[in-house]
Amino acid sequence: MHLSRNPAKFEIYSETRYSKVFVGTLTYNPETSIYTFTYDKRYLDLKTAIPIGPELPLRRRVHQSKKHEIFPSLLDRIPSRDNPAYEEYCRAQGVDPKENNPIILLTTIGKRGPSTFVFEAVYAENDIREAVVNFRKAEGLSVRELATAFDINYPTLNRLETGKSQDKATKRLLELYFIFPRAAIWVIRKNSRKLHHSVVERLLAYFEAKQNEEIEQPNL
Numbered sequence: 001m002h003l004s005r006n007p008a009k010f011e012i013y014s015e016t017r018y019s020k021v022f023v024g025t026l027t028y029n030p031e032t033s034i035y036t037f038t039y040d041k042r043y044l045d046l047k048t049a050i051p052i053g054p055e056l057p058l059r060r061r062v063h064q065s066k067k068h069e070i071f072p073s074l075l076d077r078i079p080s081r082d083n084p085a086y087e088e089y090c091r092a093q094g095v096d097p098k099e100n101n102p103i104i105l106l107t108t109i110g111k112r113g114p115s116t117f118v119f120e121a122v123y124a125e126n127d128i129r130e131a132v133v134n135f136r137k138a139e140g141l142s143v144r145e146l147a148t149a150f151d152i153n154y155p156t157l158n159r160l161e162t163g164k165s166q167d168k169a170t171k172r173l174l175e176l177y178f179i180f181p182r183a184a185i186w187v188i189r190k191n192s193r194k195l196h197h198s199v200v201e202r203l204l205a206y207f208e209a210k211q212n213e214e215i216e217q218p219n220l
Contacts, residue, residue, distance in 0.1 A: 006122040010107045014116045035065040070102045077110035128174050133161050139202050148195055149188050149203055150177060181211035
């Protein structure tokens with residue numbers, strides 16, 4: 001499981017020296033090829049609010065682009081491909097220089113500019129419930145063994161697996177372990193005294209292999 005940017009959505013914030021305020025969200029609809037920018041209501045109520053650009057006035061909350069075209073004020077934040085340093089900018093941000101998705105480019109090489117507006121990536125949600133169930137069954141582990149290994153309440157994990165619970169704290173903890181294998185290895189070793197040695201060996205083998213993959217192929 002990897003942490004991946006949502007290729008069809010990002011958020012804009014206004015960041016000054018002492019504060020960071022949510023401005024709004026840009027989304028792309030692949031079916032209509034239209035970009036939609038929506039200002040946050042609380043931002044519009046601020047006396048200090050300024051528009052993202054001339055084509056995105058504050059008098060309207062929702063703005064839609066022309067088909068296949070992103071708003072010019074946003075597009076201006078992406079460096080020209082003719083710039084000799086373009087490939088260097090991309091590699092510094094872990095982006096393929098051939099990347100064409102403006103949302104990916106805006107949240108990496110175009111993230112910051114001369115204004116206070118900052119473009120922040122939104123990360124795609126992982127189906128952690130399905131991932132955990134598949135992992136547990138593939139490794140031949142019981143719900144109780146996995147709960148013990150990860151320091152998670154057994155009834156909570158059981159309800160999460162069966163879809164009877166959407167406990168956000170537990171889901172985030174599980175995501176942490178599967179995205180960052182080093183964290184999983186630490187907690188498994190900490191709780192190894194409570195588990196059969198064969199269970200510990202299987203768990204450590206899996207997450208150590210994932211950790212080695214992350215070292216060889218880091219995922220941004």
